[in-house]
Amino acid sequence: MDTILVVNAGSSSVKFQVYSALGDGALRRQIKGQMDGIGSRPRLRASGASGDALADRAYSVEAVPDVPAAMSVAGNWLRDELRITPIAVGHRVVHGGPDHVRPVLIDHGVVSRLERLVDLAPLHQPHNLAPIRSLLANFPGLPQVACFDTAFHRTHDLVADHYAIPQQLYAEGVRRYGFHGLSYEYIARALPGVAPKIAKGRVIVAHLGSGASMCAIKEGRSVESTMGFTALDGLPMGTRPGQIDPGVILYLIAEKGMPAAKVQDFLYRDCGLKGLSGVSNDMRELEASTDPRARLAIDHFVYRIGLNAGMLAAALQGLDAFVFTAGIGENSASIRARIAEQLGWLGVRLDAGENAHHAPLISAADSRVPVYVIPTDEELMIAQHTLSLLMDGQLINTRPKRVS
Numbered sequence: 001m002d003t004i005l006v007v008n009a010g011s012s013s014v015k016f017q018v019y020s021a022l023g024d025g026a027l028r029r030q031i032k033g034q035m036d037g038i039g040s041r042p043r044l045r046a047s048g049a050s051g052d053a054l055a056d057r058a059y060s061v062e063a064v065p066d067v068p069a070a071m072s073v074a075g076n077w078l079r080d081e082l083r084i085t086p087i088a089v090g091h092r093v094v095h096g097g098p099d100h101v102r103p104v105l106i107d108h109g110v111v112s113r114l115e116r117l118v119d120l121a122p123l124h125q126p127h128n129l130a131p132i133r134s135l136l137a138n139f140p141g142l143p144q145v146a147c148f149d150t151a152f153h154r155t156h157d158l159v160a161d162h163y164a165i166p167q168q169l170y171a172e173g174v175r176r177y178g179f180h181g182l183s184y185e186y187i188a189r190a191l192p193g194v195a196p197k198i199a200k201g202r203v204i205v206a207h208l209g210s211g212a213s214m215c216a217i218k219e220g221r222s223v224e225s226t227m228g229f230t231a232l233d234g235l236p237m238g239t240r241p242g243q244i245d246p247g248v249i250l251y252l253i254a255e256k257g258m259p260a261a262k263v264q265d266f267l268y269r270d271c272g273l274k275g276l277s278g279v280s281n282d283m284r285e286l287e288a289s290t291d292p293r294a295r296l297a298i299d300h301f302v303y304r305i306g307l308n309a310g311m312l313a314a315a316l317q318g319l320d321a322f323v324f325t326a327g328i329g330e331n332s333a334s335i336r337a338r339i340a341e342q343l344g345w346l347g348v349r350l351d352a353g354e355n356a357h358h359a360p361l362i363s364a365a366d367s368r369v370p371v372y373v374i375p376t377d378e379e380l381m382i383a384q385h386t387l388s389l390l391m392d393g394q395l396i397n398t399r400p401k402r403v404s
C-alpha cells in the first residue's frame, strides 16, 4: 500500500507519522513516532494505529548527534524493520515567508529560498530544513513537500499584515505573519462537516496548547491572528509571554545588561505560565496546584484570551462561532468554562454537562454564539497536502519512485 511520511523536526526531536493512502484520497494513520533527546539522550519511540508500542529504544549520542542522523535512523527503522518505503514525504516548515500561500514541492531552489528565511525563525527554520536537505541528498527521486505554518494567514489584508514601522522593514520581511496555520487550516476544513451553517461565517479558533494563539476566520479564510512576526506575540503560552510592551525588552537590555541571546532565551523559555507562576508551564500542574501564583497564571491566561477574543471579534465585525482546540482547548473543561465566562458579553453560554464530556458542541441551546471543541490534526493536514500535490500530478514524476 502507498504510504506518506510526515516529518516535524525541531531542535532536539524529530516527530514522524506514517499514513497509508487508501486510493480515494483518504488517509489512514498507521504509525506515530518520535526520536527525541537528539544530541543528549536519543530515544526512538513509536506506536501503531491502535496505540500498540512498536519501538522504544535508546541510542548513543555518537549514533544520533543531530537531526539528519535522527531522520536517517528513524527512516532505516521504518524501511528495514517495518518494510515501509514512502512514496512522498511532507514536512512541517514554520516559515514560508511572504510569498508561500500554499504547500510547495521541494527542490534545491525551494530549499535555498527557505534558507533565506532562517533569520525570521532562527529557532525553528534550520531544524525544519535539516531533514529536507539530507533526504534531498540521499533520495533525490523522493518527492518532498513543505507545508508552512504561515501560509494559511497570507490572506490577511495589508492593514493587518503591517506594523506601524517604516516600510523598509516590511519590505525586508518584518510582517505580521501569524503561525499555527496548519492547525487553523485543519479546523477550517473540518468546520463544514461539524457545523455547516457557520462554516461560511465569522469564527474565532483558539489553539490553546503549550504554544497558544487565536485566529479570526471569515468564510474559511484567516483574516487576523494574535501572533505576528514571531510566535512570541499574542496570548501568554507555556513559556512565552505573549504580547509584551517592547519597553520591557529595552529595560532588560539597558538596565539588566542582558545580551540579545539571553533576551531571546528568556522570552522563549522563561516567561508565560512558567515565568508568572514559578510553578510549571504545564496547565495540568497549574490546575492541580494550590499555590496562589499558579492561580494568578491561570487567571492571566484566561483574561488575556478574553481580551484577544474581543480584538478578533472586532476584526470580524461580529462572531458566529467559537472553537477550542489543542492540548488545553481539547482537554480542560474548567479552562473552557472560565474562558466562556469571559465571553459572556458576546452571548456565549456553555452547557456544563456537554463541556464536562468534551462534546463537539459545548454551548447551551440559548447561547447566541455556538461553541465547539474540535481536535486539531496538523500532521493529517500535512499528509493531505502532500497527497493532493501527488494526485494533482504537480510532482516531478507522475508516478513517484519508491525509496529502496
Ligand code: AMP
Pocket (backbone or CB within 6 Å): 208, 209, 210, 211, 238, 281, 282, 283, 284, 285, 287, 326, 327, 328, 331, 332
Ligand atoms: P499541546 O501543545 O497541544 O500538546 O498542549 C500541551 C498543553 O495542554 C500543556 O499545557 C498541557 O498541560 C495541556 N493539557 C493537556 N491535557 C490537559 C488536561 N486534561 N487538562 C489541562 N491541560 C491539559
